[in-house]
Amino acid sequence: MNYLPAASRLYDVAIITVNYNSSDYTINCVHEIIKQTATDINYNIVVVDNNSETNEFDKLSVLTEHDNVTLVRSHINLGFAGGNMFGLQFSRASYYFFLNNDCLLLNDCLTVLYDFCEKNTDVGMCSPQLYKSAGQPEPCFDYFPTLSSRIFGTGIFKITHGKNYFPRKKIPQQPVVVEVLSGSQLFVRANVFDDLGGFDTNLFLYCEEEDLAIRINRAGYKTYIVPQAHNQHAGGGSTQRSYEIRREFFISYLYLYRKHYGFIKTQIIKLLLFIRQIKKVFKDPACGKLAFFIISGAHMKHSLRHRQKSRQLS
Numbered sequence: 001m002n003y004l005p006a007a008s009r010l011y012d013v014a015i016i017t018v019n020y021n022s023s024d025y026t027i028n029c030v031h032e033i034i035k036q037t038a039t040d041i042n043y044n045i046v047v048v049d050n051n052s053e054t055n056e057f058d059k060l061s062v063l064t065e066h067d068n069v070t071l072v073r074s075h076i077n078l079g080f081a082g083g084n085m086f087g088l089q090f091s092r093a094s095y096y097f098f099l100n101n102d103c104l105l106l107n108d109c110l111t112v113l114y115d116f117c118e119k120n121t122d123v124g125m126c127s128p129q130l131y132k133s134a135g136q137p138e139p140c141f142d143y144f145p146t147l148s149s150r151i152f153g154t155g156i157f158k159i160t161h162g163k164n165y166f167p168r169k170k171i172p173q174q175p176v177v178v179e180v181l182s183g184s185q186l187f188v189r190a191n192v193f194d195d196l197g198g199f200d201t202n203l204f205l206y207c208e209e210e211d212l213a214i215r216i217n218r219a220g221y222k223t224y225i226v227p228q229a230h231n232q233h234a235g236g237g238s239t240q241r242s243y244e245i246r247r248e249f250f251i252s253y254l255y256l257y258r259k260h261y262g263f264i265k266t267q268i269i270k271l272l273l274f275i276r277q278i279k280k281v282f283k284d285p286a287c288g289k290l291a292f293f294i295i296s297g298a299h300m301k302h303s304l305r306h307r308q309k310s311r312q313l314s
Helices: 023-036 054-065 079-088 109-119 147-152 154-160 190-195 208-218 243-260 262-279 286-295
Strands: 010-019 043-049 069-073 092-099 103-105 123-131 176-178 185-189 222-233
Touching: 010 023, 010 054, 010 079, 010 109, 023 043, 023 054, 023 103, 043 054, 043 079, 054 069, 092 109, 092 190, 109 123, 109 185, 109 222, 123 208, 147 154, 147 262, 185 190, 185 208, 208 222, 208 243, 243 262, 243 286, 262 286
Parallel strands: 010 043, 010 092, 043 069, 123 222
Antiparallel strands: 092 185, 103 222, 123 185, 176 222
């Protein structure tokens, strides 16, 4: 069976979703995209299997029945950033929609977000409003992880942002400019994304959205929540919170700080994170190990990305 794209024509939107041993989520996600999306928008879906077990990958063959679905498989687990960047090689589009496989579109998000970006040229990235499984909307954006907010709390943004401050727990009724979007649903203008080099593939699991949002902002573009588009995110569909996964977060977080905030602020944030973990050690002994891992630097050389093994594919 040939899983490569049959043609390289230009689409309005390319939806990229990454599967890792969670194929039932992926199949439901793809079916819901097709169900909810209007037929007059030109889109394709690229499903990237990130070196899942063979039985999990085999389940995905049902998706090749759809002409607008491309299924590709990596020989190695590339993580979130690498998996999505791999998927982009199989589609050309004006916009990329990086969608977690444990998401279910609740309406025609593609058309809503595409039309919004076409009418507003300052948009570099946007996303739908997230909803819980019970139907209630939930906060789905954050602020840049500045040192001042880590010391004084996010309340500091009321002062620093002035009239542009929008409370994180408030659900917008109209499109609103925010700073960091949920990484589960990133609708990005392709030429901006490409010019910035895409996702930083040094990041294996965490902080990809913060890194991208910072770079988009510095390039002069804005990031929006568009509440007319509705999406549901189950969360944790393919990632279990083991000690090593918790450690991976701090590897990514300190990498982000070194990259964007410099040496001095990185040393301060290391100390703050160390103290925070030490305070939790009596409730969770693993926090002691995490604390000393953080203060030692949580270097990228310890990332899970360096432990992935290639799988010989038939």
